[in-house]
Amino acid sequence: xxxxxxxxxxxxxxxxxxxxxxxxxxxxxxxxxxxxxxxxxxxxxxxxxxxxxxxxxxxxxxxxxxxxxxxxxxxxxxxxxxxxxxxxxxxxxxxxxxxxxxxxxxxxxxxxxxxxxxxxxxxxxxxxxxxxxxxxxxxxxxxxxxxxxxxxxxxxxxxxxxxxxxxxxxxxxxxxxxxxxxxxxxxxxxxxxxxxxxxxxxxxxxxxxxxxxxxxxxxxxxxxxxxxxxxxxxxxxxxxxxxxxxxxxxxxxxxxxxxxxxxxxxxxxxxxxxxxxxxxxxxxxxxxxxxxxxxxxxxxxxxxxxxxxxxxxxxxxxxxxxxxxxxxxxxxxxxxxxxxxxxxxxxxxxxxxxxxxxxxxxxxxxxxxxxxxxxxxxxxxxxxx
Amino acid sequence: xxxxxxxxxxxxxxxxxxxxxxxxxxxxxxxxxxxxxxxxxxxxxxxxxxxxxxxxxxxxxxxxxxxxxxxxxxxxxxxxxxxxxxxxxxxxxxxxxxxxxxxxxxxxxxxxxxxxxxxxxxxxxxxxxxxxxxxx
Ligand SMILES: [Zn+2]
Numbered sequence: 184x185x186x187x188x189x190x191x192x193x194x195x196x197x198x199x200x201x202x203x204x205x206x207x208x209x210x211x212x213x214x215x216x217x218x219x220x221x222x223x224x225x226x227x228x229x230x231x232x233x234x235x236x237x238x239x240x241x242x243x244x245x246x247x248x249x250x251x252x253x254x255x256x257x258x259x260x261x262x263x264x265x266x267x268x269x270x271x272x273x274x275x276x277x278x279x280x281x282x283x284x285x286x287x288x289x290x291x292x293x294x295x296x297x298x299x300x301x302x303x304x305x306x307x308x309x310x311x312x313x314x315x316x317x318x319x320x321x322x323x324x325x326x327x328x329x330x331x332x333x334x335x336x337x338x339x340x341x342x343x344x345x346x347x348x349x350x351x352x353x354x355x356x357x358x359x360x361x362x363x364x365x366x367x368x369x370x371x372x373x374x375x376x377x378x379x380x381x382x383x384x385x386x387x388x389x390x391x392x393x394x395x396x397x398x399x400x401x402x403x404x405x406x407x408x409x410x411x412x413x414x415x416x417x418x419x420x421x422x423x424x425x426x427x428x429x430x431x432x433x434x435x436x437x438x439x440x441x442x443x444x445x446x447x448x449x450x451x452x453x454x455x456x457x458x459x460x461x462x463x464x465x466x467x468x469x470x471x472x473x474x475x476x477x478x479x480x481x482x483x484x485x486x487x488x489x490x491x492x493x494x495x496x497x498x499x500x501x502x503x504x505x506x507x508x509x510x511x512x513x514x515x516x517x518x519x520x521x522x523x524x525x526x527x528x529x530x531x532x533x534x535x536x537x538x539x540x541x542x543x544x545x546x547x548x549x550x551x552x553x554x555x556x557x558x559x560x561x562x563x564x565x566x567x568x
Numbered sequence: 569x570x571x572x573x574x575x576x577x578x579x580x581x582x583x584x585x586x587x588x589x590x591x592x593x594x595x596x597x598x599x600x601x602x603x604x605x606x607x608x609x610x611x612x613x614x615x616x617x618x619x620x621x622x623x624x625x626x627x628x629x630x631x632x633x634x635x636x637x638x639x640x641x642x643x644x645x646x647x648x649x650x651x652x653x654x655x656x657x658x659x660x661x662x663x664x665x666x667x668x669x670x671x672x673x674x675x676x677x678x679x680x681x682x683x684x685x686x687x688x689x690x691x692x693x694x695x696x697x698x699x700x701x702x703x704x
Contacts, residue, residue, distance in 0.1 A: 307577075307645035316583060317611035320575020320699065321656060321670055322641060322648040330639035331658060338637070338682040383640040429611060431658055431666040436637050 184566050185453075188281045189408035189415035191401050192217040193527035198365045198396035198515035201298040206240050206397075207252040210292045213397035213523070214253050221411040223401065225254035229286035232277055233262050234269035234293040235519030238308050239300060249292055266312055267468065268554035269293055270398060270522025271561035275421045277402045287407040294397035295517035305393055312555045314429045326390050326469065328430060328556030330382035333471035335436040337384065340486035344384055347470040348375035349492045351388045351513075354467060354506050357499075358513020360540055365394045365515030389470040394515035398523025416530045419547070420564040422449030426557050437486075439557030442479035446551075449562040450481075453547075457481030460503060460564075461545040462532045464525035466553040467510040476551050477505070480562070504542045507532075522552040522561070533567040569593055575699050577647035584614040587626065589698070597688040597700050599665050600624040610665035631687035633661035635702075638671060638680055657702055659686050672703045 194216025196202070196209055204212070210233070231253070233246040242248060250260035265272040270293030277289035297305060309325040336342045355370040370388055378387035408415040424444030427433050434440065450456055457480055465476035474488035482503045483491045491497055497505035508514060508528040511521060529548035531537050550563045569589045572581040588611075591598040600609045602616035603623045609616075610629070616622040638657040641648075648654070655671040657680075667688065671680060686702040693699055 302643075303646045303649070306643065307647065310645040311579065314611060315579040316571055316574075318668055319645075320578045321668060322576060322644045322651070322654060323656065323668070324641060324643070324645060326643075327639050327641045327656060330641075331637045331656070334639055335637035335682070380640075380642055382642065385639075429668075431610065431668040433666075436658065 184417060184568060185419050186405050186417050188278050188418045189403055189405065190418065190526065190530050190565065191403045191408050191411045191415055192221045193398070193400045193523065193530045194220070195363060195398040195520070195524045195527050196396050197363045198394045198517055198520070200365065200394055202296065202395035206242060206245060206294055206296050207248055209296060209395065209397040210249045210294050211252055213294070213399040214290065214292055217399040217401050221401070223411060227288055228255050228258055228290050229288045230258055230280060231255050231260040231290045231292065232273040233260060234264065234273040234291060235295050236264060236266045236269060240296050265559040266554040267466065267516065267518050268522060268552040268559045268561050269519040271550060271552040271563055272423070272559070274400055274402065274522065274526065274563060275423055275561060278418055278421050281402055281404050287404045289402045290399060291402070291523060292397065292399045293519040293521070293523045295519045296395045297393040297517060298395050302393065318429060324382065325556065326382040326385055329469040329471055330385045331430065332436055332475065332556070333384050333469070336471060336474065339437045342474060342489040344376060345372065346474065346489035346492055347389055348372050350467065350470040350473045351375050353492065353498060354510040354512040357507050357540060358509025361509045361514060364509045364513050365392060366513045385469055385471065391468050391511040391516040394517050396515060396517035396520040396524070398520045398527060400523045400526050414534050416533050416565050416567055418563065419455070419566045420449040420451070420453030422446060422452065422562040424448065424560050428555070428558055430556060438475055438479050439553065439560060441557050441560035442476065442551065442553065442562065445560040445562040446480050449564050453564040455547060455564065459547055460549045461547050462507065462529065462542040463503065463505045463549040463551065464508070464528050465505055465551040467506055467512050468516055470512065472553065473505065473510065480549070480551060499540050499542050507540045507542065522550070525550045525552055529565050533565060573697055575697070576651060576693065585612045588612050591626065592690050592698055592700060595690050597629045597690060598626045599629055599663065601627050608664045610667055627663065629661050629663045629665060629667065629688055631661050632685040633659040633687070635680070635682055635684045635686055636660055636666070637682060640677060655680065657686065659702055670701050672701045675704055
């Protein structure tokens with residue numbers, strides 16, 4: 184077990200449709216949730232990383248605003264963006280800052296206030312996460328991009344709409360037990376299969392909803408971590424990789440090469456394999472994304488992701504529990520706020536604080552956080568003593 | 569012509585590869601190829617990522633190619649209110665490139681299948697605007 188950089192606290196706000204707060208207040212709530220648990224003074228924070236995707240709110244350069252509201256000046260702060268994976272990119276950079284010896288305590292705060300935009304404009308902003316010269320003029324959207332992968336996966340491997348629906352049935356089961364989730368209703372197979380079509384073959388409940396939310400993760404070096412907590416969660420491996428932004432420039436449309444490369448790097452660094460993971464949080468912005476994640480992370484063979492959910496192997500009592508907090512599908516997906524929330528769940532699981540949904544004897548956890556349509560991928564592996 | 573003439577909506581006018589739009593107005597879908605290393609690019613680009621001093625030349629993508637994947641979008645971004653639903657497809661062309669575009673409404677959506685043969689057809693959207701679609 185590597186003991187170099189620890190998560191000493193993680194917190195989040197509820198993920199909700201219209202939060203009634205400004206972005207600085209939203210970030211404060213998330214940071215408070217983390218910082219209160221270890222009683223840390225803002226002046227002990229050596230640096231902060233603020234993560235979100237631009238263009239939802241009008242604040243230019245939000246890092247200094249958030250840093251000011253949290254009481255961090257004069258310590259360094261900066262903004263990081265890799266759209267939906269901004270939060271874990273922040274954790275990756277925080278890890279490097281501590282490992283290099285430059286800082287002892289780094290705070291990552293990720294946020295998004297998506298309710299600032301109407302759904303039509305939000306679709307346009309997200310669609311511009313594709314090549315704005317050659318692709319966006321055709322009306323590409325985020326659901327559309329994932330739908331292209333879903334259709335290709337079905338044609339190549341026989342994955343079914345029912346298997347996709349089963350992902351949402353599972354995640355809604357756990358979402359109904361997560362008090363911070365945006366969508367708390369339990370869904371059955373029939374409701375998922377009969378829902379309105381958004382982008383063939385993806386229906387309403389195959390898609391996560393836009394919402395507001397923030398999360399915060401506090402990282403510390405080994406010596407300093409002990410001062411704040413007797414339950415540090417140690418970072419074992421950080422893997423990151425990127426695919427071409429333009430979907431038509433990519434070799435594969437049935438898996439995310441970015442995730443495969445990130446996973447390889449993270450597993451190698453941690454000295455573990457997929458069979459060693461006890462609990463995972465994966466980026467299920469769409470049901471198909473969770474099926475792809477099963478395969479790209481090595482939990483299932485290529486083409487057999489659907490089988491894993493058929494066997495219910497990813498429930499909290501199964502072989503490899505995945506998204507037992509509701510996932511993005513039921514928790515909601517406030518772009519920059521998502522990665523930190525995934526980390527928070529893994530930290531709670533490894534500390535044994537998850538009650539009804541606790542995975543028995545969870546020692547090694549994995550977070551998979553993807554930006555865009557498989558464009559950026561972070562895979563981070565955590566361990567407890 | 570510039571990229572302000574391309575597509576249902578667009579976000580930028582200037583690019584060195586602007587001849588792409590002129591070719592389109594002449595009824596041709598074009599990619600670029602690096603003269604030095606032979607790498608083919610779509611979307612077209614005037615710079616080769618491998619060779620700094622390369623010259624690129626244009627080549628026409630005629631097809632037919634094979635449909636790799638597709639989706640019918642029922643809720644489009646702003647600017648697409650009037651054209652939704654529309655079907656997007658990605659096609660592999662024998663010229664060695666992969667291209668995304670809308671699949672023509674002339675094709676019965678229930679007949680759209682992976683592997684079907686499609687070719688790119690430049691289209692005039694209005695007096696000012698043009699695009700290309702996939703037809704069979
Ligand atoms: Zn070249």
